[in-house]
Amino acid sequence: MSLIEAIVLGIVQGLTEFLPISSSAHQMIVPAFLGWPDPGAAFTAVTQLGTEAAVLLYFRRDLWAIVTTWLRALRDPALRSTTDARLGWYLIVATIPIGALGLAFEHQIENGARNLWLVGTVLIVFALILGYADRTGKHSRDVGALSTREGILIGVAQALALVPGVSRSGATMSAGLLLGLKRPDAARFSFLLAIPAVVASGLFELVGLLSGDEAGDDPLGYVAIATLISFVIGYAAIAWLLRYLATHSVRLFVAYRIALGAAVLALTAAGLISA
Numbered sequence: 001m002s003l004i005e006a007i008v009l010g011i012v013q014g015l016t017e018f019l020p021i022s023s024s025a026h027q028m029i030v031p032a033f034l035g036w037p038d039p040g041a042a043f044t045a046v047t048q049l050g051t052e053a054a055v056l057l058y059f060r061r062d063l064w065a066i067v068t069t070w071l072r073a074l075r076d077p078a079l080r081s082t083t084d085a086r087l088g089w090y091l092i093v094a095t096i097p098i099g100a101l102g103l104a105f106e107h108q109i110e111n112g113a114r115n116l117w118l119v120g121t122v123l124i125v126f127a128l129i130l131g132y133a134d135r136t137g138k139h140s141r142d143v144g145a146l147s148t149r150e151g152i153l154i155g156v157a158q159a160l161a162l163v164p165g166v167s168r169s170g171a172t173m174s175a176g177l178l179l180g181l182k183r184p185d186a187a188r189f190s191f192l193l194a195i196p197a198v199v200a201s202g203l204f205e206l207v208g209l210l211s212g213d214e215a216g217d218d219p220l221g222y223v224a225i226a227t228l229i230s231f232v233i234g235y236a237a238i239a240w241l242l243r244y245l246a247t248h249s250v251r252l253f254v255a256y257r258i259a260l261g262a263a264v265l266a267l268t269a270a271g272l273i274s275a
């Protein structure tokens with residue numbers, strides 16, 4: 001990996017992690033378009049630590065309220081029905097599906113799923129699902145109205161994002177919209193829900209990189225640069241998306257996913273990029 005690759009892929013990660021267009025797919029597609037090698041699942045997972053740091057900073061007040069209220073509610077039954085205490089439990093139980101499936105299918109995720117035929121197809125299929133959820137959702141509920149069962153359902157949807165091209169935010173936002181959440185609320189819960197799984201995955205892969213013997217290419221320095229860039233760009237992307245969804249539908253992202261997926265399939269079929 002070169003410095004230019006690290007910079008470009010850091011920008012790509014920051015721009016695409018929170019938009020419902022799949023950052024993992026873009027981390028495969030952009031190098032393929034530019035003739036670069038696939039950076040691999042480990043690089044993607046570690047650079048996601050930068051974007052999750054952006055979430056922690058942007059939602060620091062929300063997270064502080066959730067964590068402190070949840071801890072207090074363990075001792076004080078009167079707090080257990082509050083929105084913050086319930087959100088604490090939702091974030092815990094909704095993380096279990098992706099954690100369990102991620103461990104069970106680690107090899108397939110890092111190897112078999114990283115295929116441009118699959119990515120192009122999934123981009124299109126889940127674009128249609130996102131569009132349907134946005135079109136049929138009532139857009140009338142806030143996060144506090146979710147039940148435990150609904151929180152778990154959104155967690156199951158998040159597990160689908162183990163397949164590149166699905167999009168973690170796209171899958172969880174689709175589930176939230178189908179459950180009647182307002183667009184900004186669906187996005188907010190999506191961002192918060194990603195924190196436990198993404199941080200755990202990123203730290204796991206980071207340990208692997210630190211214990212590897214890749215010092216000749218100075219990959220850790222490049223990964224650090226990409227992660228820092230993804231943090232800065234990701235913070236701006238969160239702020240922009242929440243403002244955008246307050247007054248717009250997700251049609252822009254649906255159209256982009258379909259166009260990108262079709263381009264990937266066409267170029268792969270023509271042999272211009274490698275699957």
